[in-house]
Amino acid sequence: MRSSLQRILGVGFGLAVIVGSTLGIGILRTPGLVAGQLPNRTAILAVWIVGGLYTLVGAACLAELGTMLPEAGGYYVYARRAFGNAAGFAVGWTDWITYCAVLGYVSIAIGEFSALLLPSLAGSEKAIAILTLALLAALQLGGLRISSRFQEIATAIKCGAFLIVVVAAMVFAPGLPSGSGAASQAPSLPSPTGLLSLSGLIVALQSVVITYGGWQSAMY
Numbered sequence: 001m002r003s004s005l006q007r008i009l010g011v012g013f014g015l016a017v018i019v020g021s022t023l024g025i026g027i028l029r030t031p032g033l034v035a036g037q038l039p040n041r042t043a044i045l046a047v048w049i050v051g052g053l054y055t056l057v058g059a060a061c062l063a064e065l066g067t068m069l070p071e072a073g074g075y076y077v078y079a080r081r082a083f084g085n086a087a088g089f090a091v092g093w094t095d096w097i098t099y100c101a102v103l104g105y106v107s108i109a110i111g112e113f114s115a116l117l118l119p120s121l122a123g124s125e126k127a128i129a130i131l132t133l134a135l136l137a138a139l140q141l142g143g144l145r146i147s148s149r150f151q152e153i154a155t156a157i158k159c160g161a162f163l164i165v166v167v168a169a170m171v172f173a174p175g176l177p178s179g180s181g182a183a184s185q186a187p188s189l190p191s192p193t194g195l196l197s198l199s200g201l202i203v204a205l206q207s208v209v210i211t212y213g214g215w216q217s218a219m220y
Helices: 009-023 025-038 043-069 075-083 084-119 123-143 144-172 182-184 195-212
Strands: none
Touching: 009 144, 025 043, 025 084, 025 195, 043 195, 075 084, 084 123, 123 144
């Protein structure tokens, strides 16, 4: 008889993993990069909307796959079923290496932002990154219940912090003066043309997709 996954963590934890993984370092780092690659605000918003639609389509596909194949392993399970063991092996290891790189990227970013918040920590970014990874690894040793509860609490705090930042940006953002001088005082963006425009669009879309990344985390 085929065994199935045990229902231990629940929907709340699944939402915490998805939201916590998606609402991460990327949204703090990539908006400026995306804006610098596109000629105007309409294009910037359009790229973010396209990335969101791409995410919704991907989520629908993975929801269907997860229902059809309720097994642990993420992309490995689906690639193995569709293309065989060799493809599953390659996809599984690539996915694992990617997540290792993501952990390093996020840890380094935590160290850099910590140094910006507390200038006295300047020069200790790598040490902070290593300490962050060590603390999270130690937390996992405490067991499933402790680590899952930490995920839920951390996600709630993160959502609250981001909400405060968004509200503060909307409330305290300086407005442009009315009249003919408003347009001249608005910051101008580079206007790429031809091949440069295409390359900028590709870089912007890639950055947006990476920023949205994390929505698939619950499938593991």
